[in-house]
Amino acid sequence: MHIGHIPLANRLFAAPMAGVTDRPFRQLCKRLGAGYAVSEMVTSRRDLWNSLKTSRRANHDGEVDPIAVQIAGTEPAMMAAAAAYNIDNGAQIIDINMGCPAKKVCTQWAGSALMQDEPLALEIIEAVVAVCAPRHVPVTLKMRTGWCQAERNAVSIARAAERAGVSMVTVHGRTREQGYGGQAEYATIAAVKAALRIPVVANGDIDTPEKARAVLATTGADAIMIGRAAQGRPWIFREIAHFLETGEHLPGPEVRQAKAWLLEHLDDHYGLYGEDAGVRSARKHIGWAVRPLPDGEIFRAHMNTLDTSQAQVSAVSDWFDQLADKLWRLPAWSQAAHPALTPEQA
Ligand SMILES: Cc1cc2nc3c(=O)[nH]c(=O)nc-3n(C[C@H](O)[C@H](O)[C@H](O)COP(=O)(O)O)c2cc1C
Numbered sequence: 001m002h003i004g005h006i007p008l009a010n011r012l013f014a015a016p017m018a019g020v021t022d023r024p025f026r027q028l029c030k031r032l033g034a035g036y037a038v039s040e041m042v043t044s045r046r047d048l049w050n051s052l053k054t055s056r057r058a059n060h061d062g063e064v065d066p067i068a069v070q071i072a073g074t075e076p077a078m079m080a081a082a083a084a085y086n087i088d089n090g091a092q093i094i095d096i097n098m099g100c101p102a103k104k105v106c107t108q109w110a111g112s113a114l115m116q117d118e119p120l121a122l123e124i125i126e127a128v129v130a131v132c133a134p135r136h137v138p139v140t141l142k143m144r145t146g147w148c149q150a151e152r153n154a155v156s157i158a159r160a161a162e163r164a165g166v167s168m169v170t171v172h173g174r175t176r177e178q179g180y181g182g183q184a185e186y187a188t189i190a191a192v193k194a195a196l197r198i199p200v201v202a203n204g205d206i207d208t209p210e211k212a213r214a215v216l217a218t219t220g221a222d223a224i225m226i227g228r229a230a231q232g233r234p235w236i237f238r239e240i241a242h243f244l245e246t247g248e249h250l251p252g253p254e255v256r257q258a259k260a261w262l263l264e265h266l267d268d269h270y271g272l273y274g275e276d277a278g279v280r281s282a283r284k285h286i287g288w289a290v291r292p293l294p295d296g297e298i299f300r301a302h303m304n305t306l307d308t309s310q311a312q313v314s315a316v317s318d319w320f321d322q323l324a325d326k327l328w329r330l331p332a333w334s335q336a337a338h339p340a341l342t343p344e345q346a
Pocket residue numbers: 015016017018019020040041070097098099100142172203204205206225226227228229
């Protein structure tokens with residue numbers, strides 16, 4: 001699988017998630033089987049580029065290639081400038097966000113709101129491609145199925161994007177109106193795939209190896225992208241890779257292995273954010289990791305009372321050691337607990 005001229009390790013992608021898929025998390029996902037990971041959205045507003053938040057989001061130190069940066073905004077010229085700026089800072093692929101339903105993004109007429117204004121969406125795509133193409137940087141597009149149930153125009157936008165020179169399209173199988181509610185549907189993604197020659201990526205509610213296989217089969221997509229199911233469980237990528245290759249489930253990771261991954265992640269995380277911000281933002285990653293495990297909810301509540309990185313690390317370490325006395329491996333995915341595909345989704 002390629003994006004433009006850039007080869008990828010596999011067709012399992014980590015979704016961009018603001019506040020989650022920072023460089024430490026992307027690196028972890030790539031280590032544990034993701035062939036590709038897109039950075040959190042970076043604003044096209046020049047006045048914010050030097051802010052701490054944006055510069056952290058643009059941090060790619062030591063990240064495995066390719067470096068993909070997602071940009072969001074409303075003005076074609078500003079989006080083009082943002083693409084150029086990010087290329088100068090190491091981006092090898094530029095992803096345009098037309099999928100984010102966040103109010104902050106949509107009230108400024110960006111993210112998925114752009115799907116309501118096809119001419120403006122196309123102007124943005126053309127402006128970004130115009131600065132990226134001469135630098136041999138592929139441009140990709142991430143969108144939803146449409147603005148609302150009655151206006152599912154993903155196919156029309158995707159066709160126009162392909163004609164404008166976009167190298168890959170990702171479709172999250174929900175409308176803007178749905179937010180993250182209801183269920184993702186995959187028929188529109190299949191229609192986009194059938195209409196395009198460039199690679200199409202299916203996204204939305206993929207949380208088990210069975211579901212991954214079913215979505216690939218139903219949509220004919222070239223790749224799948226996983227967001228929420230990787231929170232606290234970044235090894236889902238290698239579990240899916242193994243299942244797609246062999247039809248067999250990989251056993252869950254050993255508890256001591258999961259502990260080592262989490263501690264390495266935390267170390268990297270504190271390194272990027274510093275002590276105070278690092279301790280605060282590490283809580284959600286620790287919470288996601290322990291919540292599904294025996295007594296994880298109790299530990300999560302306790303951990304939220306700790307306010308130094310040292311205290312977090314030693315609490316996590318002790319908690320996993322105690323778990324390891326009771327449990328050798330974390331539970332593997334159960335197909336029964338995570339059903340494959342409902343008729344409404346197909
Ligand atoms: C916390 C969070 C932050 C997100 N931030 C972004 C973002 O910055 N850009 C984007 O295109 N999508 C963003 N998304 C959407 C995801 O990329 C993905 O499309 C969505 O979560 C559906 O996939 P999933 O069901 O595998 O989670 C975000 C989702 C979540 C849950």
